[in-house]
Amino acid sequence: MVDVFIGEGSQVPGSFRDPAGHVFELNGRLYRTVTEFGASGYEAARDAQMFQDLSEKGWLVPILKECPGGGTDRYTLEIERLQWITYPYEWSFELLKAAAVFHIDLHLYLLQRDFTLTDATAYNVQFRGVTPVFIDHLSIRPYRDGEFWSAHRQFCEQFLNPLLLRAYVGRPHNAWYRGSMEGVSVADMAAILPTRRKLSWNTLTNVVLQNRFQSGTSGDATKISIAGKKLPKQAFVGMLRQLRKWISSLVPGDKRKTVWADYSLTNTYNDAEREAKHQFVSAYVADSQPLSVIDLGCNTGEYSERALAAGARSVIGFDFDVQAIDQAYHTALKKKLSFTPLFLDARNPSPNQGWMNQERSSFSQRFRADGVLALAFEHHLAIAHNVPLVSFIEWLLSIAPTGVVEFVPKSDPTVQKMLALREDIFPDYDADNFDNLLRQQARVIRKQMVSHSGRTLFQFSQLP
Structure with a gap:
């Protein structure tokens, strides 16, 4: 049965980048493969009941069935199908803000259980009504002691910077986000932020310094390399909590009413x-x-x-x-x-x-x-x-x-x-x-x- 739907189903194009597994559709149902590469992380989260607990909280789309995989896949999972799939460039400021806060809350919850997220793409968040839900089971893996948040820049570009564009510059993120598809780069955000905004600690650490690290010379890259260094989990959690507090405080900067707002x-x-x-x-x-x-x-x-x-x-x-x-x-x-x-x-x-x-x-x-x-x-x-x-x-x-x-x-x-x-x-x-x-x-x-x-x-x- 597994070989039939993997062979006959159509792969969801947006899942092709993930070496841990891919998403397929067949007869209106949704399936996710788990490759040998992704199997250990999946098994650890499954055995720790992470998927079940998160689904019961309404934070993760449920896994309906697990089957042995076919070919090079270890498992094939049937996943609950959401009615609508939306993209960050279609979200309002408030939806994007809700997704950002939810992503941080999910990460903090995982860290409490010694798990973490492999990436921070906004496309892994969807909505039931206006309630966010996570859709990528294979992004959840065991936490490694002392690891840095390697997805920090991705989070900033896909969540934080688009919010800052509206909050600090007064411009909606939608057209910009759709044009780049990966959000607002730290280089672009650093270039357009008003000078007074760059002086705050939050903006300095999450935008200005990130841009400097990214655009630095090879010599600079050596100086700021994280190889051999560790970030204590307590510091990681503190970083996420500070980011959450900042994002929660952001409001649209365009105060003048639009023609159709009222x-x-x-x-x-x-x-x-x-x-x-x-x-x-x-x-x-x-x-x-x-x-x-x-x-x-x-x-x-x-x-x-x-x-x-x-x-x-x-x-x-x-x-x-x-x-x-x-x-x-x-x-x-x-x-x-x-x-x-x-x-x-x-x-x-x-x-x-x-x-x-x-x-x-x-x-x-x-x-x-x-x-x-x-x-x-x-x-x-x-x-x-x-x-x-x-x-x-x-x-x-x-x-x-x-x-x-x-x-x-x-x-x-x-x-x-x-x-x-x-x-x-x-x-x-x-x-x-x-x-x-x-x-x-x-x-x-x-x-x-x-x-x-x-x-x-x-x-x-x-x-x-």
Whole structure:
């Protein structure tokens, strides 16, 4: 049986670098091989019940089954499959901060049990709602007395520096992170940090000196070599605790409100119109019964929350406004919602990238659900960025077979503001044409005008 799924399954491209084992998919199930190289570390953690204890705490995805390996593999493990796989360049500041603190907490817990982590890549953390969970069992290995934290720079570049970019420079990490895929290098961070920020002990030790060590000459490298030296575990733990305290204190440095951060409070709907929109979403969920929902333009998560209340089991939301998704994170955390808010520039969704353009999968490969909400969203693509309505509808239907989409007409104040800044080159942009185009690709189940300005909601499902 093991030889069948290893031979016939497809390897997850992002796992190819690990000599300890690789991840495979077969028939919708997820498996991890353990090679001879990784077997001793795996066995030590397994026999110490590390995997079981961490899974019971909700910190590690469970191992469902262990089987003998085939060929050069010692073991094959069936792993619980998560619903969504997300990447750090899609996370909000708050999600990234939660992941960083969690990674340190996990490491501190392991050190208490005489185990440690082999690396510090942010891609080993995923989310259930907004709760972080670790996914790489083979990163856990026995601690060697006196060892240095060899993954310190990786942690700084993939967790700390992207947070500092927003906290100290006021710029979101998302585009930068996606461009480099490995975070923000210590060289780049040291170059752009304000001078006054470099004077603090935390920044000096985690950014400035790391950059000096990395860019030093071969002679400098000899002077700072850790060969033959030891770091007492107590000092290692103290280093992690100090880093945790610092990261926990970081807040976004962009204090000025963005255009859409308070949209849920300052939009053009009156109370009755807003309630009509809520009722339409509730009726859609009750009728189509989507278990999973993607909320495009989720803002602070108001309608994601409504979809969950109406019966959806999980919602993943996307928005371009980083302050809005930070607020959505806090709402999901406070109310314990099965809702994950992520960053998305819909004009340029995450592509296939990395080694051989396969290491990190695209938005379209990872995100498909039973239902989709696209409320107060289409005009930002159609009017602001000239995306044809027919193309927008095609993309919407590629995300989910059912959903609700809101059309915002030229009579709406928001669209009027957008057109005041540019030439109106959209002669066919009206509700009737949108209705006709939608019916060419989907079945319109019902529609309802929900605002005095003519905003119209359409419930749809894919054609047979």
